[in-house]
Amino acid sequence: MKRNSDENKSCQESLSWFASWWRAWTIFWFTPSNPLLLGVLRILVGGLLAWSNFVWLLDQEGFFGLSSWQSAGNVWRLNDQPWHWSWYFPAQTVLATNSLTAVSLLAAISLSVGFITRPAACIALAGYVSAVNRAPLNTFGFDDVLGIMLVPLIIGAAGARLSVDSIFWKKQPVPNPETTIALRLIQVHLCVLYFFSGCGKLLGASWWEGTALWGAVANIQYRTIDLTFLAWHPLLINALTLGTLFWEVSYAALIWPRLTRPLVLAVAVFVHLGIGLTMGMMEFGIAMLIANMAFLPPHLNTFQTHQDSELATGQNS
Amino acid sequence: MIQEQQPSNDQPSRQQWPLAVRLFASVVILIYLLAVAIPPLAGPPPASELASVILQPFRPLVGAFSLSHGYRFFAPNPGPGHSIRWTIQTARGNTLKGVIPDAKTDWPRLLYHRRFMIPEKIAALVPPPLAPAEIRREATRDWQPFAEDIATHLLVKHEGQEVTLELIEHYLPDTFELKEGRAGDDLTIPLGSYEWRERTSQ
Numbered sequence: 001m002k003r004n005s006d007e008n009k010s011c012q013e014s015l016s017w018f019a020s021w022w023r024a025w026t027i028f029w030f031t032p033s034n035p036l037l038l039g040v041l042r043i044l045v046g047g048l049l050a051w052s053n054f055v056w057l058l059d060q061e062g063f064f065g066l067s068s069w070q071s072a073g074n075v076w077r078l079n080d081q082p083w084h085w086s087w088y089f090p091a092q093t094v095l096a097t098n099s100l101t102a103v104s105l106l107a108a109i110s111l112s113v114g115f116i117t118r119p120a121a122c123i124a125l126a127g128y129v130s131a132v133n134r135a136p137l138n139t140f141g142f143d144d145v146l147g148i149m150l151v152p153l154i155i156g157a158a159g160a161r162l163s164v165d166s167i168f169w170k171k172q173p174v175p176n177p178e179t180t181i182a183l184r185l186i187q188v189h190l191c192v193l194y195f196f197s198g199c200g201k202l203l204g205a206s207w208w209e210g211t212a213l214w215g216a217v218a219n220i221q222y223r224t225i226d227l228t229f230l231a232w233h234p235l236l237i238n239a240l241t242l243g244t245l246f247w248e249v250s251y252a253a254l255i256w257p258r259l260t261r262p263l264v265l266a267v268a269v270f271v272h273l274g275i276g277l278t279m280g281m282m283e284f285g286i287a288m289l290i291a292n293m294a295f296l297p298p299h300l301n302t303f304q305t306h307q308d309s310e311l312a313t314g315q316n317s
Numbered sequence: 318m319i320q321e322q323q324p325s326n327d328q329p330s331r332q333q334w335p336l337a338v339r340l341f342a343s344v345v346i347l348i349y350l351l352a353v354a355i356p357p358l359a360g361p362p363p364a365s366e367l368a369s370v371i372l373q374p375f376r377p378l379v380g381a382f383s384l385s386h387g388y389r390f391f392a393p394n395p396g397p398g399h400s401i402r403w404t405i406q407t408a409r410g411n412t413l414k415g416v417i418p419d420a421k422t423d424w425p426r427l428l429y430h431r432r433f434m435i436p437e438k439i440a441a442l443v444p445p446p447l448a449p450a451e452i453r454r455e456a457t458r459d460w461q462p463f464a465e466d467i468a469t470h471l472l473v474k475h476e477g478q479e480v481t482l483e484l485i486e487h488y489l490p491d492t493f494e495l496k497e498g499r500a501g502d503d504l505t506i507p508l509g510s511y512e513w514r515e516r517t518s519q
Contacts, residue, residue: 067473129383133383135431
């Protein structure tokens with residue numbers, strides 16, 4: 001009898017444990033969020049993507065053309081086909097490749113202003129994937145970060161606020177679960193990115209020695225601001241290198257608690273603006289900072305508008 | 318952690334999704350998260366065979382959304398920068414010279430970076446000149462198709478007859494060398510000479 005009672009108790013505890021997990025999971029992913037923050041991210045990501053597409057257009061023939069830096073045939077052999085698709089593979093004329101990039105550019109602009117937002121986000125994503133899959137020799141971290149944010153912008157109600165759509169449709173934007181999912185996807189993806197970026201650095205002796213930052217400072221290919229005076233301050237190089245390493249490795253843990261989040265985000269601003277300004281990778285730095293904005297409060301109290309006040313008043317009354 | 322992230326409850330919100338919808342969405346979210354987290358485990362090297370095996374069913378999703386990133390920024394160590402020096406002989410007998418990337422002409426900066434990635438990614442495939450002959454011969458099969466593409470692009474763009482490519486590894490001085498005003502020589506690795514021919518593989 002006692003044995004049965006113990007088994008029941010154990011079973012109930014297990015069920016309770018699973019129920020706690022499910023409850024936490026549900027709160028994490030499905031608690032409705034105000035779409036204002038996602039609207040801000042949409043404007044910024046769309047603008048950055050439009051700029052990226054404009055730059056693709058500047059050397060259209062070199063990136064996607066018949067005599068490009070990397071031939072379509074070699075890219076096809078290199079990629080994991082047929083999954084790494086691109087609409088540039090079948091495009092065989094200059095007009096076709098130019099038109100496809102122009103479509104990507106227009107979709108990115110449409111996404112940024114929030115005009116026919118969700119279809120625009122889908123086309124912008126298709127254009128982005130096509131470009132990076134067709135020209136892998138010309139992509140870098142900036143493209144990786146843009147990719148993090150496009151799928152969430154399709155999923156969430158990115159066009160519900162601060163958009164042309166919201167002017168035409170005049171629908172009252174309400175907090176919704178799909179916006180929460182979008183913001184959470186960006187947050188978790190960002191944690192994955194920093195975790196692996198930090199772990200990759202742990203393989204390198206220069207990161208342990210605290211000298212890795214010098215490798216970036218002394219590299220003339222990257223340099224836009226001369227920081228070689230740091231050669232006279234080796235301990236400062238050590239501190240900056242080890243600080244960056246610790247911040248990256250611990251980001252996925254320390255970004256969540258309320259006490260440490262502002263510190264982690266402040267370091268993100270310092271690191272990414274630093275990379276942007278001194279290594280000439282401003283687009284990469286801005287993209288990382290935009291992704292980090294997903295950790296701001298969804299209702300963005302500091303940017304609260306009249307519409308937000310009305311929503312809040314309506315609820316209170 | 319979860320409490321902290323809860324969105325504000327002071328606004329009207331859409332009703333919670335039904336359980337079936339939340340279950341379905343949870344499965345989709347989990348699949349997406351796995352497609353995000355597994356690729357950096359599976360590569361670039363060093364990577365485990367297990368990660369590669371787990372990645373297999375996710376390949377369509379990873380490819381379709383371009384999620385195959387390693388996120389190894391400046392890892393394991395920030396190394397020297399690279400560029401490709403080219404010399405073209407035109408049909409009229411002129412000699413043209415240039416470099417990829419060219420900080421003077423490749424503007425805006427994002428265009429410079431897109432072109433800068435060409436020598437950086439090829440350099441990852443090219444062993445140093447003092448590497449054993451067998452290793453260099455093996456590696457040639459990896460980098461030569463890229464070099465041929467670059468050569469073809471330059472020959473078409475500049476209407477050249479023959480182009481010679483060299484990979485330049487720019488010397489990275491340490492702090493002591495910089496303070497003493499010393500610097501080593503850049504390393505030059507020949508990538509071959511290529512004559513113009515009609516491209517057949519598209």
